[in-house]
Amino acid sequence: MQLLKTSLAALALSAAGLAIAAPAHADGEVNIYSYRQPDLIKPLLDEFTKETGIATNVLFLDKGLVERIQAEGANSPADVILTVDISRLTEAKDGGVTQPVQSDVINKDIPTQYRDPDGDWFGLTTRSRVVYASKDRVQQNEITYEELADPKWKGKICTRDGQHSYNIGLIASMIAHHGEAETEKWLTGLKNNLARKPDGGDRDQAKAILAGECDLALGNSYYVGLMQTNEKEPEQKEWAAAIKVLFPNVNDRGAHVNVSGMAMAKNAPNKDNALKLMEFLSAGTAQQIYAEQVYEYPVLPGAEPSDVVKAFGTLKADPLPLSEIAANRKKASELVDKVGYNDGPSQ
Numbered sequence: 001m002q003l004l005k006t007s008l009a010a011l012a013l014s015a016a017g018l019a020i021a022a023p024a025h026a027d028g029e030v031n032i033y034s035y036r037q038p039d040l041i042k043p044l045l046d047e048f049t050k051e052t053g054i055a056t057n058v059l060f061l062d063k064g065l066v067e068r069i070q071a072e073g074a075n076s077p078a079d080v081i082l083t084v085d086i087s088r089l090t091e092a093k094d095g096g097v098t099q100p101v102q103s104d105v106i107n108k109d110i111p112t113q114y115r116d117p118d119g120d121w122f123g124l125t126t127r128s129r130v131v132y133a134s135k136d137r138v139q140q141n142e143i144t145y146e147e148l149a150d151p152k153w154k155g156k157i158c159t160r161d162g163q164h165s166y167n168i169g170l171i172a173s174m175i176a177h178h179g180e181a182e183t184e185k186w187l188t189g190l191k192n193n194l195a196r197k198p199d200g201g202d203r204d205q206a207k208a209i210l211a212g213e214c215d216l217a218l219g220n221s222y223y224v225g226l227m228q229t230n231e232k233e234p235e236q237k238e239w240a241a242a243i244k245v246l247f248p249n250v251n252d253r254g255a256h257v258n259v260s261g262m263a264m265a266k267n268a269p270n271k272d273n274a275l276k277l278m279e280f281l282s283a284g285t286a287q288q289i290y291a292e293q294v295y296e297y298p299v300l301p302g303a304e305p306s307d308v309v310k311a312f313g314t315l316k317a318d319p320l321p322l323s324e325i326a327a328n329r330k331k332a333s334e335l336v337d338k339v340g341y342n343d344g345p346s347q
């Protein structure tokens with residue numbers, strides 16, 4: 001009877017577009033709604049099922065996760081939400097699709113600046129928004145975000161879309177540190193230093209450095225690891241080889257960091273299993289898998305980044321609370337439009 005129940009539940013979830021990975025002897029299940037890509041979270045979920053016998057059902061989305069859970073209402077099968085970026089974690093909380101979790105295990109593993117004071121979301125890994133610099137054409141080995149607006153870099157900088165959440169997080173941190181008026185000046189300066197209209201993802205900026213289109217770019221730290229080790233697209237190794245990683249602001253506040261994270265869904269039908277999964281994801285084994293396979297920084301104190309990541313240098317992270325970044329996101333987005341960032345350099 002238990003088996004039948006499980007397969008019926010699996011069937012219902014399958015109809016809703018969920019990928020099913022139920023082992024033969026499942027001690028129940030947990031349903032995950034994820035913005036994180038399947039290949040990034042599969043090793044973690046496999047290990048969780050191995051340790052606990054709990055099956056994981058995953059629905060992958062690239063947009064509309066909050067709206068979907070809202071629409072499903074009290075009958076939502078969602079237990080745990082996995083996502084990147086503080087913006088999406090706060091969006092989930094503000095959208096009313098999370099519930100507070102109080103767990104001594106999780107609170108011991110995750111430092112306070114990386115979790116919501118109410119327990120509605122938790123950071124699992126950090127990633128820094130660093131500067132990719134041409135090994136051939138950039139002599140200096142230190143830089144600040146502020147310096148990116150210096151006219152000496154005119155025509156030398158490439159970035160992705162100013163409205164992308166990774167850039168919005170950085171700009172929001174600039175507002176938190178310098179205020180809106182200063183940040184507007186800075187963003188205008190950065191726009192005027194662009195080599196081209198913002199385009200592509202972070203990895204494309206490294207590719208542009210290799211091609212000689214620009215000397216500096218903004219990019220997330222883990223992409224460097226993903227490029228360096230990319231067997232599927234080996235040309236990415238050449239993009240990575242053309243750049244060095246500069247952690248901005250080492251001599252003052254440190255480099256901007258954002259998180260990937262998790263939340264418990266408001267109406268989680270498998271609440272106990274959801275808590276088990278969340279405790280697993282914050283603990284040592286999962287944190288090590290993140291570090292080794294995704295090239296992010298574990299939030300667990302004492303857990304080491306991978307050797308690939310260590311080779312970039314030492315991350316000194318800006319201690320600004322994520323909640324302050326979240327609070328300045330809207331202003332950051334308005335500034336991007338106001339300065340016409342995505343129009344590229346004015347000629």
Ligand SMILES: [Fe+2]
Pocket residue numbers: 220
């Ligand atoms: Fe990313």
